[in-house]
Amino acid sequence: MWRPCGTFDDTYEKNISIVRTPAQWILTLASLVALALVPQFASGRVIVTVNLIGISIISAQGLNVLTGMTGQISLGQAAFMGVGAFIQMMLMNHLGFPFWLALPFAMLFTGLMGVFFGLPSLRIKGFYLAMATLAAQFLVPWMIIHIRPDITGGTNTITIKPASLFGMVLSSQSRIYYVIMFCTVVVIYLMRNLARCKIGRAFIAIRDNDLAAEVMGLEIFRYKLLSFFICSLLAGLAGGLWTIWMGSVNVDIFTLEESVWYLGMIIVGGLGSVPGAVFGVIFIRLLYLFIIIWAPTVSGFFPTVFAASIEKGLHPLLFGLIILLFLIYEPRGMSHRWEIVKNWYRSWPFSPGV
Amino acid sequence: MLTLQFFTTGLLVGGIYALIAVGIVLVYKATRIFNFAVGELLALGGFFCYTFFVLFHFPLWLSALGTLIMAVITGSLVERLVLRPLLSQSILTIIMATLALSCILRGLMLIFWTGYSLSFPEPLLPRKPFIVRDIVMPQEMMWGFIIAMIAFIVLAYFFLKTRTGLRMRSVSEDHELSMACGVNITRIFALTWIFAAVLGTLGGVLLGNRIGLSAVLTPPIALKAFPAVLFGGVESISGAILGGLITGIIENLVGGLIDPSLGEISPYVILLLVLILRPTGLFGLKRVERI
Numbered sequence: 001m002w003r004p005c006g007t008f009d010d011t012y013e014k015n016i017s018i019v020r021t022p023a024q025w026i027l028t029l030a031s032l033v034a035l036a037l038v039p040q041f042a043s044g045r046v047i048v049t050v051n052l053i054g055i056s057i058i059s060a061q062g063l064n065v066l067t068g069m070t071g072q073i074s075l076g077q078a079a080f081m082g083v084g085a086f087i088q089m090m091l092m093n094h095l096g097f098p099f100w101l102a103l104p105f106a107m108l109f110t111g112l113m114g115v116f117f118g119l120p121s122l123r124i125k126g127f128y129l130a131m132a133t134l135a136a137q138f139l140v141p142w143m144i145i146h147i148r149p150d151i152t153g154g155t156n157t158i159t160i161k162p163a164s165l166f167g168m169v170l171s172s173q174s175r176i177y178y179v180i181m182f183c184t185v186v187v188i189y190l191m192r193n194l195a196r197c198k199i200g201r202a203f204i205a206i207r208d209n210d211l212a213a214e215v216m217g218l219e220i221f222r223y224k225l226l227s228f229f230i231c232s233l234l235a236g237l238a239g240g241l242w243t244i245w246m247g248s249v250n251v252d253i254f255t256l257e258e259s260v261w262y263l264g265m266i267i268v269g270g271l272g273s274v275p276g277a278v279f280g281v282i283f284i285r286l287l288y289l290f291i292i293i294w295a296p297t298v299s300g301f302f303p304t305v306f307a308a309s310i311e312k313g314l315h316p317l318l319f320g321l322i323i324l325l326f327l328i329y330e331p332r333g334m335s336h337r338w339e340i341v342k343n344w345y346r347s348w349p350f351s352p353g354v
Numbered sequence: 355m356l357t358l359q360f361f362t363t364g365l366l367v368g369g370i371y372a373l374i375a376v377g378i379v380l381v382y383k384a385t386r387i388f389n390f391a392v393g394e395l396l397a398l399g400g401f402f403c404y405t406f407f408v409l410f411h412f413p414l415w416l417s418a419l420g421t422l423i424m425a426v427i428t429g430s431l432v433e434r435l436v437l438r439p440l441l442s443q444s445i446l447t448i449i450m451a452t453l454a455l456s457c458i459l460r461g462l463m464l465i466f467w468t469g470y471s472l473s474f475p476e477p478l479l480p481r482k483p484f485i486v487r488d489i490v491m492p493q494e495m496m497w498g499f500i501i502a503m504i505a506f507i508v509l510a511y512f513f514l515k516t517r518t519g520l521r522m523r524s525v526s527e528d529h530e531l532s533m534a535c536g537v538n539i540t541r542i543f544a545l546t547w548i549f550a551a552v553l554g555t556l557g558g559v560l561l562g563n564r565i566g567l568s569a570v571l572t573p574p575i576a577l578k579a580f581p582a583v584l585f586g587g588v589e590s591i592s593g594a595i596l597g598g599l600i601t602g603i604i605e606n607l608v609g610g611l612i613d614p615s616l617g618e619i620s621p622y623v624i625l626l627l628v629l630i631l632r633p634t635g636l637f638g639l640k641r642v643e644r645i
Contacts, residue, residue: 073445073446117626120626123629124633128584128633130388131584131625131629134580134625135622135626138577138619139619139623142615146615260453263450263453264454308468309464309467309469310465312464312469313466313569314461314465315461316457316458316461316464317458317461317464317465318461319457319461320457320459320460321454321458323450323451323454323457324436324451324455327440327447327450
């Protein structure tokens with residue numbers, strides 16, 4: 001980790017700390033305060049978007065652990081979010097759990113579900129594993145719709161009562177914001193640490209060469225399952241928060257397309273990078289918003305027969321194009337660009353031309 | 355009797371799955387790329403045929419020719435613009451590139467042909483069903499099956515008897531070695547993608563003729579070819595054909611005798627079981643890895 005000149009790490013605690021210098025502390029605290037103040041200034045629509053981004057960041061961080069760090073491809077992230085969302089709904093509606101108690105159960109159950117679909121990773125990898133998670137993407141909605149439609153609600157939209165915390169009803173988006181942002185910040189902090197502890201290094205070793213990792217004495221199957229567990233745990237958290245955020249669940253939200261978006265987000269951000277996953281989520285979600293706002297203007301230039309279909313088709317088209325351009329021209333993603341900018345700033349005015 | 359009926363229907367549907375599966379296996383064998391955009395390529399082919407036949411009122415032979423030409427153009431464009439720049443990248447990059455390609459194609463199809471389901475007003479193939487001892491065989495499915503089988507025979511002839519087929523087989527064995535033997539492997543890659551697009555188009559036309567075309571609903575049908583591919587083993591063309599037929603049969607037997615919704619997902623249950631029990635499939639090669 002980079003430190004300014006003259007900062008000496010004379011103890012181990014100082015060496016491993018993420019936030020170290022006074023300037024870093026000020027920046028961290030200032031951004032936390034800024035995050036806490038967002039609902040005071042932002043309008044309702046902005047808060048809704050920020051909440052969605054927060055939830056997506058949690059889910060993308062999970063996928064980043066599995067795909068970015070461990071190198072196991074998952075096409076089922078949205079399905080796992082669906083599991084979390086429905087467990088959350090069932091616990092709150094049928095068993096009367098408060099949301100903060102239902103959330104850990106939803107996470108745990110989703111985690112175990114992820115481990116189940118990760119079991120084939122014992123013998124397969126690469127696109128075979130993508131296939132196994134693709135199967136999850138089709139099996140999970142089927143289970144939700146057909147196994148016990150009287151409990152899960154089948155294809156209907158099921159609403160939940162507004163969640164409450166410490167006697168305060170989380171009825172408005174700006175109150176839910178604090179719950180979501182708290183979870184997001186904690187998840188980002190934990191993932192940042194995970195990347196540099198023993199488990200994270202084992203993950204990276206498995207990604208770089210799983211056979212070599214095994215020869216070095218890592219139990220790769222255990223670590224792969226652990227990676228699946230963490231990934232789906234966070235997907236479950238994101239799903240549970242989604243339920244509270246929307247106030248309802250519907251099985252149609254958690255589609256294969258959504259799963260592909262999550263993969264796209266971490267690729268645009270930079271695979272295996274914690275800040276990258278944050279950048280990627282913000283980029284893709286804002287792109288979506290941008291298209292929704294600008295598509296009517298764009299389609300206005302075309303004859304009316306085309307207008308409606310252009311609004312619908314523009315989003316997958318642009319999303320695919322951006323992923324492809326990133327894959328070809330900047331495979332290390334936005335986090336790599338961010339590092340370049342930081343280095344340029346640090347060595348200014350002697351920085352090499354960008 | 356009912357069982358036999360579902361078996362027959364499954365076999366006929368399986369012909370189309372086998373066609374799609376062979377397209378996937380072809381691309382995988384030659385280029386080591388697993389094509390997730392197969393569903394969109396298929397729907398696109400169907401839409402081309404729809405455009406020529408229904409919108410432009412071309413006669414059948416001319417629209418077939420036009421569709422073929424468009425499929426060739428699509429295949430070469432896809433190879434040149436999307437996959438050539440990503441040659442010999444990591445597996446995740448490749449998978450993501452084909453997923454991005456599927457998004458792009460879906461977007462284009464939504465823009466040009468809208469999201470609504472289109473169906474051929476007059477069928478391309480005769481629709482009067484054959485009835486053999488109480489077993490109904492819809493004629494257009496019969497024709498679809500026959501066309502698929504003819505396509506397989508043509509493919510087999512191409513691979514076993516022509517020089518280009520020999521080159522393609524050598525490329526699928528080893529890229530560097532075949533390059534050293536003077537095979538222009540980039541041209542072979544382009545040819546492979548053209549083949550894949552043509553096969554997908556054939557499947558798309560057959561499927562569109564039977565149940566209509568939609569940019570949103572048609573591609574997921576092609577995803578059922580993935581279980582077929584893995585069932586047979588991803589390196590084996592005959593395995594893909596067999597896997598496609600078996601997938602169709604199981605889907606229709608389970609769907610008809612137990613529960614239609616269970617039939618829809620039964621290919622994926624099989625997929626998961628195959629992956630856990632025998633990842634190489636029936637005829638796939640066991641890979642030996644070195645550090």
